[in-house]
Amino acid sequence: MKYLSLLSSLVLVVSACQPDASVSSTEAVRIRWARDPETLDPLTQPNQNATDASYLLHLGLLQVNYQTNEYAPALAQSLPGVQVLGDSLTQLDYHLRPTAAWDNGRPVLATDVAFTLKLMHCPGLPNESAREQFGFIRQLRADPADPRHFTLVCRGQANDYQITSGDFPVLPEDILDPAHTLRDFPLSVLQDWLPKRPPAPAVAALVRRYLAAGLAKHPGHLPGCGPYRLAAWEPNRRLLFQRKAHWWADALRPVPFVLQARPRQLDYLIIPDDAAAVLALRRQEVDVYPHVPARVFERLRASEAARSELAFYTSPSYDVLTVGFNTQHAALRDKYTRQALSRLFDPVGLLAATQLGEGRRTVGLLSPTSQFYNDSLPLLTYAPTQAQSLLRLAGWQRQANGQWRQPNNPQPLALALRYRADEATFATAALQFKAAAEQLSIQVTLLPMEAAMLGQALQAGDFDLYIRLVKGNPFGLNFESMLHSRAIGSGNITGFGRPDTDHLLEAIAAEGNILRRRVLLRRFQALLRDEMPILPLFFLNNHLIVNRGLRHVVISSLKPGYAATALFWAAADSTGSHSPATP
Amino acid sequence: MRWWLLARLGRAVLAAWGIASLVFLGSRLLPVSPEQLSLRETDDLTYLPDGTQTLAAAQLASRQRLGLAEPVFYWTRLPGPTNQWQWHGPHNQYHHWLGQLLRGSLGTSYRDGQPVTRLLAQALIVSVPLAGGAAVLATGLALGLALYLARAARGKRRAGLRAALAALQMTPVFLVSLALLLLFANPDLLNLMPAAGRAPAAGPLAAAGYWAARAVLPLLSLVLVVLPELTLPLAAALRYELSAGYATTARAKGLPLRRVLRQHALPNAILPLFTILTELLPTLVAGTVVVEVVFALPGSGRLLAEAAATHDYPVVVGGVLLVAAVRLLGLVLADVLYFVVDPRLRPTA
Numbered sequence: 001m002k003y004l005s006l007l008s009s010l011v012l013v014v015s016a017c018q019p020d021a022s023v024s025s026t027e028a029v030r031i032r033w034a035r036d037p038e039t040l041d042p043l044t045q046p047n048q049n050a051t052d053a054s055y056l057l058h059l060g061l062l063q064v065n066y067q068t069n070e071y072a073p074a075l076a077q078s079l080p081g082v083q084v085l086g087d088s089l090t091q092l093d094y095h096l097r098p099t100a101a102w103d104n105g106r107p108v109l110a111t112d113v114a115f116t117l118k119l120m121h122c123p124g125l126p127n128e129s130a131r132e133q134f135g136f137i138r139q140l141r142a143d144p145a146d147p148r149h150f151t152l153v154c155r156g157q158a159n160d161y162q163i164t165s166g167d168f169p170v171l172p173e174d175i176l177d178p179a180h181t182l183r184d185f186p187l188s189v190l191q192d193w194l195p196k197r198p199p200a201p202a203v204a205a206l207v208r209r210y211l212a213a214g215l216a217k218h219p220g221h222l223p224g225c226g227p228y229r230l231a232a233w234e235p236n237r238r239l240l241f242q243r244k245a246h247w248w249a250d251a252l253r254p255v256p257f258v259l260q261a262r263p264r265q266l267d268y269l270i271i272p273d274d275a276a277a278v279l280a281l282r283r284q285e286v287d288v289y290p291h292v293p294a295r296v297f298e299r300l301r302a303s304e305a306a307r308s309e310l311a312f313y314t315s316p317s318y319d320v321l322t323v324g325f326n327t328q329h330a331a332l333r334d335k336y337t338r339q340a341l342s343r344l345f346d347p348v349g350l351l352a353a354t355q356l357g358e359g360r361r362t363v364g365l366l367s368p369t370s371q372f373y374n375d376s377l378p379l380l381t382y383a384p385t386q387a388q389s390l391l392r393l394a395g396w397q398r399q400a401n402g403q404w405r406q407p408n409n410p411q412p413l414a415l416a417l418r419y420r421a422d423e424a425t426f427a428t429a430a431l432q433f434k435a436a437a438e439q440l441s442i443q444v445t446l447l448p449m450e451a452a453m454l455g456q457a458l459q460a461g462d463f464d465l466y467i468r469l470v471k472g473n474p475f476g477l478n479f480e481s482m483l484h485s486r487a488i489g490s491g492n493i494t495g496f497g498r499p500d501t502d503h504l505l506e507a508i509a510a511e512g513n514i515l516r517r518r519v520l521l522r523r524f525q526a527l528l529r530d531e532m533p534i535l536p537l538f539f540l541n542n543h544l545i546v547n548r549g550l551r552h553v554v555i556s557s558l559k560p561g562y563a564a565t566a567l568f569w570a571a572a573d574s575t576g577s578h579s580p581a582t583p
Numbered sequence: 584m585r586w587w588l589l590a591r592l593g594r595a596v597l598a599a600w601g602i603a604s605l606v607f608l609g610s611r612l613l614p615v616s617p618e619q620l621s622l623r624e625t626d627d628l629t630y631l632p633d634g635t636q637t638l639a640a641a642q643l644a645s646r647q648r649l650g651l652a653e654p655v656f657y658w659t660r661l662p663g664p665t666n667q668w669q670w671h672g673p674h675n676q677y678h679h680w681l682g683q684l685l686r687g688s689l690g691t692s693y694r695d696g697q698p699v700t701r702l703l704a705q706a707l708i709v710s711v712p713l714a715g716g717a718a719v720l721a722t723g724l725a726l727g728l729a730l731y732l733a734r735a736a737r738g739k740r741r742a743g744l745r746a747a748l749a750a751l752q753m754t755p756v757f758l759v760s761l762a763l764l765l766l767f768a769n770p771d772l773l774n775l776m777p778a779a780g781r782a783p784a785a786g787p788l789a790a791a792g793y794w795a796a797r798a799v800l801p802l803l804s805l806v807l808v809v810l811p812e813l814t815l816p817l818a819a820a821l822r823y824e825l826s827a828g829y830a831t832t833a834r835a836k837g838l839p840l841r842r843v844l845r846q847h848a849l850p851n852a853i854l855p856l857f858t859i860l861t862e863l864l865p866t867l868v869a870g871t872v873v874v875e876v877v878f879a880l881p882g883s884g885r886l887l888a889e890a891a892a893t894h895d896y897p898v899v900v901g902g903v904l905l906v907a908a909v910r911l912l913g914l915v916l917a918d919v920l921y922f923v924v925d926p927r928l929r930p931t932a
Contacts, residue, residue: 124648125648128645128648195643195644217697234881237879269879273877273879275877279768305770452893
């Protein structure tokens, strides 16, 4: 009798947890996130999930069109007009869409953009990342005749200002600053405010109001101009975004891709474990699984049961596994030494071992899919014999015990290799290099580290080699942050920099003519190949698994790798419900 | 007894404060700076820093916002060969932290600006019922299994059960969790339990049923992991007590073996169980990281692990303080239970 009651209780429990497919499949698109965004403060965006969520609630002037992998106007009516002033300034001309409006009905104006830019420089707000990223915008000139027309004056002359200048969520001025107190402060004054100087009373009051709004956890306290509002947030469990019933962009014809918002609900489920995420996908508790690890992707694709209910997508990404050398160290100062050590990495074997063969080897930091890729340069391969020749060319002599030594250096060639400890890809590459180097009697010490400690050690120059994932994009192709001598101490970890390479990097950033730019970029790739401060090994692929019932899956090379707002359910489409026309 | 208890509690408070202070100072003296979290990583080519000056200004602003621009302690050793010290007075991070602590505040998280007390409370709402329920179930099961094992020293079934418990003890918790997940929440095998997802939009009764079903696998994982640790020592203690003289006397009086075990041997054998049980108390608040990660539960173990990984020191210090306090109170509770069960152990006055 006891077991019978237990069995009936179990039956009730099991029946209670069956998913209600008739409701959920026509309502919410359920997307797996590996981690919680932690904060939805639009100024912060500490991770990709927070950025994705911010752009569901707010809009930027420009946003990524994942169909074409280009920036497209969102709040702006078109891409900004570019005008170069003198030898150090760039002027960008923006027009806002006439129909763009906040949730409370007020229009989006140039004063909102100015207010948002000034918010990035108010002390006490969590805006350090935005301050660093958009500090090049020095001035916003509003048009007295047209409240939706303004001009941004940027310091420096770089082509990617045209797109990066609009890549931030715009916030409403009337809610946070109803008395318009921030209008008394020009943007450059806020930017040049010394840290020791106490903030102005109006700025301090604004900071208090901003923090009191609690936007990190309650973004609904601020009206947005994006297509969704946050309906529910259970920290570390899920976020539910509900489509606004009446949104200003619904009246646009045709609807631009970046302003599409087809799912009625976007339900992001936080599932940190990959095995649990796979089971949730198989049980149809999750509909979209982005950033699938390669082994999981292959195993699911090989399963006949999984193939019948899931669709698999792959696209190249702009993340490149990169080895870096500390060119400030005496042993690695010579370019032939760096070239020799580069021959001890095996990109083909590593690609097969870590990415199951998917991904593409590369000659430089530009993706092989880029029009500026230098396909004349041969791909590097594992060549220990050539490594020995290059070491001798650099002046190293092999001793009787096999060790390599230089005449003016008593120490034999020995290397410390640092990489992140939480990624198997880095460990595999490091172990392969160690095995190859020790065959030549080059002693290699592997130092796996936690991510923040690794960043600290790299900044301090306490390494010989490192292995990292460099996150790129196809837009600006500005490598000054990595390789310019001005960036030594911040982004230029290798310490590589020479006057001629600096001039080349500056010319690449400023060149507007696409043909001349291609020549410069090909020269840049050839230069990097010769000097070898960094060795890009291969570009990773982006994997996505989607429920077969979902339609209009747009896979992209840009993060997050797919367009969540473009998805819709086939059932909804087959019932004849009206969908916006695809442009 | 009362004075002894007050003295023990006072020492527990001092020990918890000492542990938390050490963790606080240790976290502040680490070479890694938390302000790196609010800045982009240097391997991201999608942003355009203006150079080291801009980066230094952003770092300084971040340190000021997080309250890290002040000295760490009341004094600092000056750099140089001379062993000189500089006194900072009350304007230091530790003094502010201690003042907040005495006012019942644990500070705010670096990551999202939430009060640490709120974050811990939200996480404990998930962890305490899970670990508490597992502890209760495991204790009940352990008592039953131990009595069963102690009833006879031989037998194939008992040997098999003992071997199974020993094998369970050797199995890592993530293997147990994943095995249960792949067995009961897998469409290719038994598709009985929800793996991860959200409650159905039906009524509250269906939601309660869903959450109950959702909790079955994590509870089962924890019970299976804790069960050998409780059962095997208790069974051994019961076997030992059965060989004592008073047990032989009870058997000679004609009592059945079951009653001898329950009424005579168990009160003596149960003393070590209290120590093991009170050592499970820190698990209630520290959480079980592996089970929470595998089953996507936002408990305190995940909270503390993620806070440590991202150098969110206020959360780490708050969590350590809570765990230390609970562990020290657990030791006091174990002693009190000893005194209740065995009055001979009570301290005089």
